[in-house]
Amino acid sequence: MTDPLLHALVALLGERYAEPGAAAGARLSDKHQRYHGKARAFVRPASTEQVAAVVRLCAEHAACVVVQGGNTGLMAAATPDDSGRAVLVSLERMNAIREVDTANDTLTAEAGCILRQVQLAAEGAGRLFPLSLGAEGSCTLGGNLGTNAGGTAVLRYGNARELTLGLEVVTAEGEIWHGLRGLRKDNTGYDLRDLYIGSEGTLGIITAATLKLYPLPASRATAYVAFASLADGVALLAHARAGFSAALTGFELMAADCLALVAEQFPGSVLPFDRLTQPWYALLEVSYHGDHADAVALMERVLEGALEQGLITDASLAQSVAQSHAMWQLREHMSEAQAREGRNMKHDISLPLSRIEAFVASTAVQLQAQFPGVRHYTFGHLGDGNLHYNIASPRGMSVAAHMARYHALSRVVHDNVHAHGGSISAEHGIGQRKRDELPRYKSTVELGLMRRIKRALDPHNRLNPGKVIALENDTL
Template sequence: MTSSPSLLDTLRQVVGAAHVLTEGDLAAYEQDWRRRERGRALAVVRPGSTAEVAAVVRACAAQGVAIVPQGGNTGLSVGSVPDASGRQVVLSLRRMDAVRAIDGANLTMTVEAGCILQNLQAAAEGAGHLFPLSLAAEGSCTIGGNLGTNAGGTAVVRYGNTRELCLGLEVVTPQGEVWDGLSGLRKDNTGYDLRDLFIGSEGTLGVITAATMKLYPRPAARLTAWAAVPSMQAAVDLLGLAHQHLGAGLTGFEVMGQFALGLVDKHYPQLRVPLWREAPYCVLLENSDHESEAHARALFERLLEAALEAGCVSDAVVAESLAQAKALWHIRESIPLAQAEEGLNIKHDISIPIARIPAFVEETDALLAREIAGVRLVNFGHLGDGNLHYNVQAPEGGDAKAFLRDEEERINTLVFDSVARHHGSISAEHGVGSLKAAKLPRYKSKVALELMRAIKGALDPQGIMNPGRVLV
């Protein structure tokens, strides 16, 4: 249904004319971060409070106008931009960026959905606590978007995805009502878990406007090590040793393929990537210790001694300072940027049971090499929680645009079918968005999809919340 001329006037009355954008350069709101798609919005509306969000939703619902909730617009699955119809309202939460409260006794922080993740981390640190969610886009992504996609990042092995870090939500329903679930209770068995229903729903069930998140004590020391390993199986074996020696202190465990690190070395030689020429994979480990740096270093040394003796590590370096540790993490975080410098590529965000990852990689590497001439695989990711970014770079020297146009669908099918054979998921932390929505019927059970559609129909009977995302 198209809007009547009065809708924009109503929205201006609700949030102020300055916060209803219909003209000028709206690319920051209408184009996804990877520049895969550019839509056209009826308007970009920027409410400043939960009450304003509710009023905007009620106005749109009254006229059947679709709403696209948006945070930092840093998603990788095209889930937060409008379609090309010019009839959807982008609901930007960026103005709602306040830290409402920090409760040191409860170890919680209540923040609005538009709060940038890095600012949330800084506020926690300023209060003497740790908020452990960390990912490459933390300088621009928002906690509402993190919750909407159930983002992961580099510390999932210890602290879990965003879902595990959330104790409560404030949500505006598709009817414009407000559910206040911000109690921060760790135990509340009074019915269905509505919080978990909205987390990971990508704005298709309602608009997350605020959240109560868990805080943790700051560790006394953090140490980072970089290890060269002779195979993916060796990396999995090292992970087992790390769990054994470090226990809950293991907060990060990243794997990086040789070609992925070679791209960083090629495009950012100043970063001085260590050990990458010597082994097919390197691993980045982080140990957070609540006793002392000396204790942390002793644990790390025993771990690496055991790993060298077991043959799952060929060489390793331990960062001697915070600056060195940051430099090592910067190398890991530069892989996607180096990929972009190299040219167009096909991204996959998959999860596999950790024990099956070596077999998956061996099988799928060989399959793609056999099927796609000149294929280049950029394999890296969060091995500690079974999440790989198993990306395919266009062949060197070829027409990258033509490669994507002609081969993307076939490559996706080859990779996703292999993921299914190994009992994995085609989306680990980036969400489904519109890029993978049509794929779900092939890779998710019929019963699961029927339940999801029943929930969507019950909560959003008009179908106005982020249509075309997750379910099609």
């Protein structure tokens, strides 16, 4: 063993949990194999104290640190660069539920917990942890917090930042901030919690969090609705919010082409309507604290009003838990359906609800003018303005030829997002994939403030360098 850093890491963690970087294997690449890196060492600490000790050793040996959870992110934020300077830190062994406090409606969990594990721990205590997304069976809490994950219940409960009360964080110096407070009011200075959430491992390493819990709904009602335009969809959302109030927990948008693609790629799927006669559809869910019959009656009443106002042309209500599950499967299979058809260009964007229709219409016109025949697969969380605006290759064009135009095509999409007052990243983060796009869409003041924060909390650019924001003249 010739590397003194690896020798010190083995002395700290043992040979089983401190290995040469090559031992990381597939973890050295991102989920979609777009980015590939190297690591000086690969470590799996079991406690916050060990994480802090690893960071201190890296500081002593002029190494940087890249932290990784489930490696399910889409922006390659957890992939080291190819310099081989980084120690890749997996938090997979830090997977304990430390406490469930039903009196305070909080749960404290370590960052390596799989999201589904956190959900089940809450359910076991008769509570709900509402963060829910497609990768919940493999993504980790630390990654959810590092990217400020959203998912399907943001409309009612907010994203990861809104669901978190306290954090435990290892700083760039290897200190530990013990901030696991289960307080809903704590006005004692700068909100460090919100600074670390969404920072993608560039400001500190989140090792545990205290999360908000909610009562488990007694019943749910689920429905698909069809409508003629996005303007009608936005008006329907306002109508649903007024009619359901806080009971409205899901409002998921899918274009007709998306539903057709899911049915094609998953032959056992059952569409909510015999024919897809409208260009747009939405999946609505109501979480209710009364009995199921009351939830269904409320759904029927609100949707009847939408029909009378001409906001929707048809509706299909789930009549059983199995039907509700089948409806959600249509939404949850969307990403996999695209993958089965072939790689496409994914854009995770957010827009003011009032600008969504104009954005979709104008962007489609520009894309067809410059890239004739491209196919649009638009779906997402309409309730919070988050669209997954995905572009597939024209019929007959190879996927490779289509993806070669990624930067030119995405420039059209992102420029239009910006022109309509939106954001080029809604819930996936920036990582390294969108890092160089930020200067085009953020002001010099914003970028300057971000760089000052990074340099203040990580003056040697030791934590996840090269991600989120580019720093000039920074060396380890």
